[in-house]
Amino acid sequence: MELIESPLQDLKKEVSTGTTIIAVQYQDGVIIGADSRTSSGSYAVNRVTDKLTPVHDYIYCLRSGSAADTQIIASYVSYYLNMFSIEEGCLPTVKKAAHMFREFCYQNKQYLLASIIVAGWDEENGGCVYNVPLGGSIIKQPFAIGGSGSSYLYGYCDIHFKENMTEEEAISFVSKGITEAIARDGSSGGICRIATINKDGVKRRTIYGNELQKFWEK
């Protein structure tokens, strides 16, 4: 039995995005945020990961669980969404993308370790957030949190979430959440990547490790 998990043992473990991911519906669309650590046991394989993965122009997915599983599912969904939108001559709805993720996750549930949040903007419905957890259920929510670090945010989110926030309020909600989760969850860390998705497209930003707000530190 190892004293502390050594990297040699760690590298035999599944590489997972032990993670914190948040998606929030706001006035004009959605705000999504994630940390940037990919861990294998207690070794940080990638400290600047980008977990905000586009599957179409106005639709992103937030990945948690096995890095390999979520990467390949996102690739498949983005391929099919692209094909269908060309065939149909219009942009896909977030609902379509979410249901596609669900199909992959549900039909292959024995093989996969994937917990995904699908968020984006479409003309009919504005900003939408769908949660596709382990097992392949699909649940539409005004906000969704996922990953190992999310355990530390249920209290924070339940107390501070409001419907129809402004962009600034929503970004503050997401970045503070990610920051707190990074502070407490060993499997989350690095920087906070945030994206705003609305009718004007996708705007990405990064809050670096040393710029993250400091809350009670002891």
Place this chain on the structure above:
Amino acid sequence: MQPKKKTLRPIVTGSSVLGIKYKDGVILASDTLGSYGSLARFRDIRRIVPITKHTVIGGTGEFSDFQEITKILRQKIIENQELVESGKEEDELLPSEIHSYLSRVLYGRRNKFNPLWNDVVVAGFEKGKVHMGTVDLWGSYFEDDIIATGYGTYFALPLMRKAYKKDMERDKALEVLRDCLTVLFYRDCRTINRYVFAEITKEGVNITDPVEIETKWEIADWQEGKL
């Protein structure tokens, strides 16, 4: 009959401890985190503590066992003090004696299948020279000029070995330690950016208050948009 209190697996754990000798003494460094599995639960603990005026120990692994080791050693110091005062012993226990005693304690516990689940660094000043080494939960005793425990053995030791020169300057030693601590913060999931340095010279022991070290995240821009 006493209930069994074996340490089956570590619960609250501390990560790496680093140590490097320099011209005038030795510097140890560690972060101030006590992890509860993957939860960064206790963010202001001290994993490097003074034992005598000239000795310091640092501990990786189960924090309660480290606290127990601190108690055991301080008790030994008190017993030795009494002998010194009654003229039976010469002087305060030396770092090498403390180190040796600790290795017997840990080995004895391992033989009873009830280890103190730690990797302990013992460092101090005796007879004009630095003594530094480790003892682990199996009772293995080891002395060297550069020491690292936990993840530090994999990430910090190679860096320290490259940079170490006998009788190096204090600033250089601190720089090496800071670089190693930064790498560990990047790569070890069970660390935080809050460190304590313990310096031991012939004057005695000086343990700093917790400090933060600057980190670099520019490479994040190159990773954006990539899977």
